Amino acid sequence: xxxxxxxxxxxxxxxxxxxxxxxxxxxxxxxxxxxxxxxxxxxxxxxxxxxxxxxxxxxxxxxxxxxxxxxxxxxxxxxxxxxxxxxxxxxxxxxxxxxxxxxxxxxxxxxxxxxxxxxxxxxxxxxxxxxxxxxxxxxxxxxxxxxxxxxxxxxxxxxxxxxxxxxxxxxxxxxxxxxxxxxxxxxxxxxxxxxxxxxxxxxxxxxxxxxxxxxxxxxxxxxxxxxxxxxxxxxxxxxxxxxxxxxxxxxxxxxxxxxxxxxxxxxxxxxxxxxxxxxxxxxxxxxxxxxxxxxxxxxxxxxxxxxxxxxxxxxxxxxxxxxxxxxxxxxxxxxxxxxxxxxxxxxxxxxxxxxxxxxxxxxxxxxxxxxxxxxxxxxxxxxxxxxxxxxxxxxxxxxxxxxxxxxxxxxxxxxxxxxxxxxxxxxxxxxxxxxxxxxxxxxxxxxxxxxxxxxxxxxxxxxxxxxxxxxxxxxxxxxxxxxxxxxxxxxxxxxxxxxxxxxxxxxxxxxxxxxxxxxxxxxxxxxxxxxxxxxxxxxxxxxxxxxxxxxxxxxxxxxxxxxxxxxxxxxxxxxxxxxxxxxxxxxxxxxxxxxxxxxxxxxxxxxxxxxxxxxxxxxxxxxxxxxxxxxxxxxxxxxxxxxxxxxxxxxxxxxxxxxxxxxxxxxxxxxxxxxxxxxxxxxxxxxxxxxxxxxxxxxxxxxxxxxxxxxxxxxxxxxxxxxxxxxxxxxxxxxxxxxxxxxxxxxxxxxxxxxxxxxxxxxx
Numbered sequence: 001x002x003x004x005x006x007x008x009x010x011x012x013x014x015x016x017x018x019x020x021x022x023x024x025x026x027x028x029x030x031x032x033x034x035x036x037x038x039x040x041x042x043x044x045x046x047x048x049x050x051x052x053x054x055x056x057x058x059x060x061x062x063x064x065x066x067x068x069x070x071x072x073x074x075x076x077x078x079x080x081x082x083x084x085x086x087x088x089x090x091x092x093x094x095x096x097x098x099x100x101x102x103x104x105x106x107x108x109x110x111x112x113x114x115x116x117x118x119x120x121x122x123x124x125x126x127x128x129x130x131x132x133x134x135x136x137x138x139x140x141x142x143x144x145x146x147x148x149x150x151x152x153x154x155x156x157x158x159x160x161x162x163x164x165x166x167x168x169x170x171x172x173x174x175x176x177x178x179x180x181x182x183x184x185x186x187x188x189x190x191x192x193x194x195x196x197x198x199x200x201x202x203x204x205x206x207x208x209x210x211x212x213x214x215x216x217x218x219x220x221x222x223x224x225x226x227x228x229x230x231x232x233x234x235x236x237x238x239x240x241x242x243x244x245x246x247x248x249x250x251x252x253x254x255x256x257x258x259x260x261x262x263x264x265x266x267x268x269x270x271x272x273x274x275x276x277x278x279x280x281x282x283x284x285x286x287x288x289x290x291x292x293x294x295x296x297x298x299x300x301x302x303x304x305x306x307x308x309x310x311x312x313x314x315x316x317x318x319x320x321x322x323x324x325x326x327x328x329x330x331x332x333x334x335x336x337x338x339x340x341x342x343x344x345x346x347x348x349x350x351x352x353x354x355x356x357x358x359x360x361x362x363x364x365x366x367x368x369x370x371x372x373x374x375x376x377x378x379x380x381x382x383x384x385x386x387x388x389x390x391x392x393x394x395x396x397x398x399x400x401x402x403x404x405x406x407x408x409x410x411x412x413x414x415x416x417x418x419x420x421x422x423x424x425x426x427x428x429x430x431x432x433x434x435x436x437x438x439x440x441x442x443x444x445x446x447x448x449x450x451x452x453x454x455x456x457x458x459x460x461x462x463x464x465x466x467x468x469x470x471x472x473x474x475x476x477x478x479x480x481x482x483x484x485x486x487x488x489x490x491x492x493x494x495x496x497x498x499x500x501x502x503x504x505x506x507x508x509x510x511x512x513x514x515x516x517x518x519x520x521x522x523x524x525x526x527x528x529x530x531x532x533x534x535x536x537x538x539x540x541x542x543x544x545x546x547x548x549x550x551x552x553x554x555x556x557x558x559x560x561x562x563x564x565x566x567x568x569x570x571x572x573x574x575x576x577x578x579x580x581x582x583x584x585x586x587x588x589x590x591x592x593x594x595x596x597x598x599x600x601x602x603x604x605x606x607x608x609x610x611x612x613x614x615x616x617x618x619x620x621x622x623x624x625x626x627x628x629x630x631x632x633x634x635x636x637x638x639x640x641x642x643x644x645x646x647x648x649x650x651x652x653x654x655x656x657x658x659x660x661x662x663x664x665x666x667x668x669x670x671x672x673x674x675x676x677x678x679x680x681x682x683x684x685x686x687x688x689x690x691x692x693x694x695x696x697x698x699x700x701x702x703x704x705x706x707x708x709x710x711x712x713x714x715x716x717x718x719x720x721x722x723x724x725x726x727x728x729x730x731x732x733x734x735x736x737x738x739x740x741x742x743x744x745x746x747x748x749x750x751x752x753x754x755x756x757x758x759x760x761x762x763x764x
Contacts, residue, residue: 010043010101021091025324027338030084030103037079039105041071041086047094053402054088055321055340056245075347085245085338087321089403165381168248168307175244180333182236185571188216188591189231193289202635205543205555207628208288213554213592214625215290218274218297220566220590221618223262223332224251224304227296234588235566238332239339242319246341250316253304257617258564260332261320263408264308265397268356269455270622271301272423273513275363276461277626280520284629287636295367302364302379305357309382310343313389317353317397318342322407329578331569342401344389350397351390355416356458358386362423369427380427387420410456414444419458419465426469434470441466447478451486452499453510455619460486464517471522480525483518486511487534492602494546495537502612505542505550505597506620512538513623516630532634539627542594546602552616553591560585561608562593563615568608582609594620 010028017023030041041057048066052059057071071086192212200206220232223239239260243250254270256263275298278285285291308316320339328335344350365380394417396410404410418440425433440446441462449459460482467475489511490498499507512535519531542550549555552562567590568583569576586608593616598604604613 010099012097012099015095015097017095022093022095022097023089023091024097025087025089026099027087028085028101030086032080032084035079035081036105039073039080039084039103042102042104043069043071044100045069045092046098047092047096049097050091052088052090054086055342055402056084056086057088059088087324087338087340089323165312165385166378167312168250168310170247170310171249172244172247174249174251175241177240179241179336180236180238180331181240182238182331182333182572184233185236185588186233188220188233188589190216190591195288199632199636203632204540204545207284207632208290210543210551210554210592210628211285211288211290211625211632212293213551214594214621214628215293215297215592217552217590217592217594217616217621218254218300218618220593221254221256222300223253223255223260229296234571236333238335239319242339243316243341245338246310246343248307248310248316248341250304250307250319250341252307253301253319254618255332257615258562258566258611259322259325260328260335260565261322261325261407262304262318263322263404264317265353265356265408265410266455266617266619267301268305268353268360269458270618271298271305271360272356272363272419273461273619273622274298274625275302275360275367276465277513277623277629279363279367280517281626281629281633284632284636287632295371298364298367302361305361306378306382308357309386312385313346313393315344315350315354315357315386315389316341317344317350318401318404322403329565329568329581330576331572332566334576344397344400346389346393348400349393349395350400351394351413352410352416353397354386355390355413355420356455358383358390358420359416359423359458361386362420362427366423366427380424383420383424383427387417387424390417390420408455414440415446415458415462418444418446419462422462422465422469426465437466437469447481449482451489451511452507453486453514453623454507460514464514464521467521468517476521476525479514479518479521480527483515483531483534484527487515487530490600492598492600494541494602496541496546496598496602497538498600501599503596503615503617503620504599505594506617506624508538508597509542509594509620509624509627513627513630516627516634520630520634532631535627536631539624539631542597542624546598548604550595550597550604552593552595553589559593559595559606559614561606561614562586562590562595563608563611564590564593566590590616592621594624596620 010026012024012026015022015024028041042062045067049069050066052061052069054071056077057074060070060072062068062070071088077084190212192208195203195206195208216232219230220235222230222232222235223242225237225240226235239255239262240251242262253262254267255261256266274294278291278294278298282291285294310316319341321337324337325335325339328337344354361379361383365376365383367376368379369376390413394413396413398405398409418437421433421437421440425437446459446462446466449463450457453460460479463475463479463482466472467479486497492498496505497508497511498504499511515531515538516535518525519528519535521528525531537545544555548557550559552559561584564586565576565580567586567588568580570580570587596611596613596615598613606614608614
C-alpha cells in the first residue's frame with residue numbers, strides 16, 4: 001500500500017447531542033486521476049469515536065480507544081476512476097470533533113500500466129456548525145418485528161415470454177447539467193369538471209374536485225425534469241444529477257413527503273395502490289375527466305422503477321441520504337447536498353422493496369394492457385425479474401440501506417413477496433403464476449393479519465387481489481374476517497378509526513379502502529353494504545364531516561400549514577431556509593395533500609411544526625385517492641361500471657370452523673351422505689338462512705340449524721333449498737340466500753342442516 005498526496009478534504013457538517021451521545025456527520029472528497037485500486041482512507045480523530053456509519057466505504061476501527069478508523073472499499077467501488085466523495089455519521093465522547101485523514105492506495109492503473117504516486121500529507125479538517133438538528137422520524141411503527149435469519153436462497157426464474165429485457169444503461173450525460181432549475185413561478189392550474197348537483201346529493205362532496213386535487217399532489221412531488229404540461233407551476237426541474245454517483249440516470253420518481261428523499265418502498269406501495277384504484281374504478285376517473293391525468297401520475301413512478309432496474313440482479317432502492325436531507329429546509333430545485341444511491345443486489349438483498357416494486361410494475365402492466373400493450377409487456381418483464389430477485393435472495397432491506405430503520409423500517413418481507421406474485425398472476429392469468437401466488441400466500445401466512453394496511457403491511461391487500469384474481473371462497477373469507485376485525489378497531493368520538501398517533505387519518509383511509517374492496521367484491525360478501533357504509537364514513541371524515549377538511553385546498557377550514565418544504569418557500573428570489581419551517585400559511589397551496597390528521601380525541605392543530613399531524617406523504621394519498629374513486633363508482637351507479645373479473649361460476653364464502661385462529665380457511669364440503677340415516681331429506685321452499693348465537697337458523701324451516709351451506713353461482717329470483725343431515729360444526733358468516741343474484745344464470749344451493757337438540761347424533 002502506497003500513499004498519495006491529493007487535493008483532498010473532510011468537513012464536519014453538523015454536530016449535535018441526541019440519545020445521550022454527541023453525534024456528527026462528515027463529508028469528504030478525494031480527487032482521482034486514472035484508475036485507482038485497493039484504496040483506503042484512514043482517519044484520526046481528536047476524541048474517541050464510535051458507531052461510524054458510511055455508505056460508500058466499510059468502517060473499521062484501528063485503535064482500541066476509537067480515535068483511529070479506516071474506510072475500506074465497497075464491492076462496487078474497489079476501483080475508482082473519478083473524484084470520490086464520501087460521507088458518514090458517527091458518535092463521539094465530546095463535541096468539537098476534528099480529524100486528520102490519509103488517502104492511500106496501491107497506485108494508479110492507467111493504460112501504460114504503471115505510475116509512481118507521491119507520499120501523502122495530513123489533511124486538516126474544517127469544522128462547521130448548524131443551528132438545526134437532523135429530524136428523526138420513527139413514526140412508521142407496526143407490530144413487533146420478527147427476527148429474520150440471514151437471507152435465504154431460493155431459485156425462481158422469471159421465465160419472461162417477451163423480448164430480452166433492456167436495463168437502464170450507464171450514462172453520465174445528465175451529470176453535466178445543474179441539479180435543479182427554477183426560473184419562474186406561478187400558482188397551480190386548477191381545472192376540473194364539477195360533479196352534478198344530483199351526484200353531490202349522493203356523495204355529499206364534489207368527488208371530482210377531490211380526485212383532481214389528489215392527482216395534483218403527486219405532480220407536486222415529482223422529481224426530475226418536469227414535462228411541458230406541468231400544472232404545478234411553482235415547481236421546477238430538480239434532482240437532475242440523481243444517479244451520477246454510480247454513473248446512471250436515475251432522475252424521476254417522487255419525493256417522499258415534505259422532504260426530498262426518494263424512498264423506494266413507500267413510493268412503490270403508493271404506485272401499486274394508486275394503480276389498483278384505477279384498475280378497479282377507472283370509470284370514476286373517466287367520469288371526472290381525470291383518467292389521462294391519473295395515467296400520467298402512475299406512469300411517472302413506473303418509468304422510474306424501470307430506470308432503477310440497472311441489471312438482472314440489481315435494483316436501486318433509494319436516492320438520497322435521509323438524515324442529511326432532513327437537515328435542509330429549502331426548495332428541491334436548489335438543494336445541493338450529495339444524494340447517494342443505494343442498490344439492492346444478491347450481496348445486499350432487499351426482498352421487501354424489490355417485491356413491492358415488482359407488484360407496482362405488474363399492476364401497471366394490467367392497467368396499460370389495453371391502451372399500450374408494448375409498455376405493459378415491458379412493465380411485466382421487469383416485474384417478473386424483480387420478483388425472482390426478491391424471492392431468490394430473501395432478506396429485508398434494513399441491512400442494505402443504513403438509517404432506513406429510522407424512517408421506513410420493514411418488519412418483514414414475506415408479505416411483499418406474496419403481494420408481488422398475486423399481482424403477477426392477476427396480470428398474466430398464467431397457471432404457473434397462480435401456483436406460485438397460492439404457495440406464497442400459504443407459506444407466508446397471509447391470512448393472519450393485523451389491523452394495519454400500509455406501505456409495510458400488504459397482507460390485507462394480498463387477500464383482496466387473490467380474491468379478485470381467483471374468486472376462491474378462501475380469500476373471500478379471509479378478507480371479510482380482516483375487514484370485520486378492522487371495523488371493530490378503536491375509534492375517535494366522531495368516528496375515525498384510530499390505529500396510532502402518527503398520521504392516524506392515513507391509517508383510517510387505508511383501512512377504508514380495503515373495506516371498499518370487500519364491499520365491491522363479486523360475488524357480494526354478506527356484509528358488503530356495511531363495509532361500504534364504513535368506508536364512506538371514513539372518507540367523509542377526511543373531507544369534512546367532522547367539522548373540517550383534512551385535504552389541503554379542499555373543503556371547509558382545510559389545512560394551511562402542511563409540513564412540506566417546497567410549498568412553504570416564498571416566491572423566488574426570496575430566500576427559503578429553516579425560518580420557513582415555523583411560519584404561517586404556505587405561500588403555495590399544496591392542493592390535494594391529505595395531512596396526518598387529528599389525535600384520538602378528534603383534536604387537530606394546523607401547525608407546520610407539528611409534523612405528526614401535518615406531515616404529508618405519497619403513501620398518505622394513495623389508498624385515499626382509490627377510496628374517493630370507489631365511493632364515486634358505487635354511488636353514481638350505471639354511469640360508472642366497475643370492472644368485473646368474475647368467472648362464470650364461483651364458490652361463495654363458506655362458514656369458518658371453530659378454530660380461534662383469525663383468518664383460518666373453511667373446511668371442505670362434506671361429501672354426500674351414503675348411510676340410510678343421512679339419505680333422508682326434506683325440501684324447503686325459498687328458505688331464508690340467518691345466523692344466531694347457536695348457529696345458522698333457517699326461517700320457515702321449522703327451526704332447523706344449518707351445519708354448512710354451499711352455493712354455486714346462478715340467477716333466479718327464488719330459491720329451492722334442500723335440507724340434509726350433515727357432519728360439519730361451527731359458526732358461519734352472515735348472509736341470506738336469494739340476494740344480489742345475477743340474471744341469466746342458474747343458482748343452486750346445497751344446505752346441510754341438523755335438527756336442534758340432536759347435535760351428537762348429527763355429528764357422527
